[in-house]
Amino acid sequence: MAMYNGIRPIKKLGQNFLVCEHIAELESDFSKDKKVIEIGPGMGMLTEKLCKKANSVLAVEYDKRLYELLIEKLNYKNLKLINDNFFRLNKSAFLGYNMLIANIPYNLSSKTIGWIIEMRLDAILCMQKELVEHMLANVSTNKYSKLSVISKLMLNVGYIEKVPAECFYPKPNVDSVIVYIKPKEIHIEKNIMHVISCIMEHKKKTLRNAIIDSSKNLGIDKKSAMAIAEQLDDKSTRVFDIAPNELLNISKKISTALEKLHK
Numbered sequence: 001m002a003m004y005n006g007i008r009p010i011k012k013l014g015q016n017f018l019v020c021e022h023i024a025e026l027e028s029d030f031s032k033d034k035k036v037i038e039i040g041p042g043m044g045m046l047t048e049k050l051c052k053k054a055n056s057v058l059a060v061e062y063d064k065r066l067y068e069l070l071i072e073k074l075n076y077k078n079l080k081l082i083n084d085n086f087f088r089l090n091k092s093a094f095l096g097y098n099m100l101i102a103n104i105p106y107n108l109s110s111k112t113i114g115w116i117i118e119m120r121l122d123a124i125l126c127m128q129k130e131l132v133e134h135m136l137a138n139v140s141t142n143k144y145s146k147l148s149v150i151s152k153l154m155l156n157v158g159y160i161e162k163v164p165a166e167c168f169y170p171k172p173n174v175d176s177v178i179v180y181i182k183p184k185e186i187h188i189e190k191n192i193m194h195v196i197s198c199i200m201e202h203k204k205k206t207l208r209n210a211i212i213d214s215s216k217n218l219g220i221d222k223k224s225a226m227a228i229a230e231q232l233d234d235k236s237t238r239v240f241d242i243a244p245n246e247l248l249n250i251s252k253k254i255s256t257a258l259e260k261l262h263k
Contacts, residue, residue, distance in 0.1 A: 014105030017042045020167035024049050027101055030124045039086050039102040044070050051076035060086040117154050123181040132177040139243045146200035152244040156182040195251040208235040228257045
C-alpha cells in the first residue's frame with residue numbers, strides 16, 4: 001500500500017485517512033463551545049479544525065507513528081493528545097468532555113456505539129453507510145436487525161450527510177455517512193439486552209421458534225424454552241415484524257421467566 005504524507009496506512013487497524021476538507025469542516029461545526037473527544041485522529045485534518053472551534057479537544061491515537069506526527073504538527077493549547085487504546089482508558093480520562101466527534105474505523109463502529117450508550121455522550125460520527133442503514137432501519141424491512149432495535153430503543157440517530165469513499169485514503173470499498181447520535185434517558189439491564197440479542201439472531205423465524213432455537217444461549221433446555229414461548233401472545237409473529245418497544249416488553253417477560261427457572 002502506498003504512503004500518505006510519509007505514513008503507510010495499517011490495514012488491520014482499519015486506517016483510512018480523511019482527505020476531504022469539506023467533511024472535516026462540517027463535522028467540526030458541531031464542536032463550537034464544546035469539550036470534544038476524538039477517536040483515532042489519524043493525520044489530524046479533523047483534529048485541527050476541532051481545535052479552532054471547540055473549547056478543548058482530547059484526541060486518542062493508538063498508532064505511535066501518527067501520535068508522534070500529531071505532536072509535531074498540531075500546536076494548540078486546547079489539545080490533549082494521548083497515545084493509547086481508546087477503549088482501555090479509564091472513564092476518568094473523559095470527565096468534563098461532552099461530545100464525541102470522529103471518523104470511526106469500520107472495525108470499531110459497534111464498540112463505539114456501545115461506548116456512547118454507556119457514557120451517555122452526544123456524538124457526531126462518520127461510519128460505514130450500511131451500518132447506519134441498519135441503525136435507521138424500520139421494522140419489517142430487510143435491514144432491520146439487532147442493531148436497529150438497540151439503536152431505536154437507546155438512541156436518537158439523525159442522518160446528516162453521505163460521505164463518498166473518495167474522501168478517504170486509502171479509498172474504502174463503501175461510502176460512509178455522518179450521523180448525529182444522542183443517547184436516550186433509558187437503561188436496559190444486561191440480561192434483557194442478552195434476550196433481545198438472542199431473539200434477533202433468528203429474526204426471520206417466529207418468536208416461538210426463535211426462543212426455542214436460542215435455548216442454549218438463554219441457559220435452558222428446549223422444553224423449557226417452548227414452555228416460555230407458549231405463554232407469549234406474539235409467539236406466532238415473525239421476530240422480523242416485532243417493533244423495538246414490543247420486543248423490549250417481550251424480552252422483559254422472557255427474562256422474568258428465566259429468573260424463575262434458575263432459582
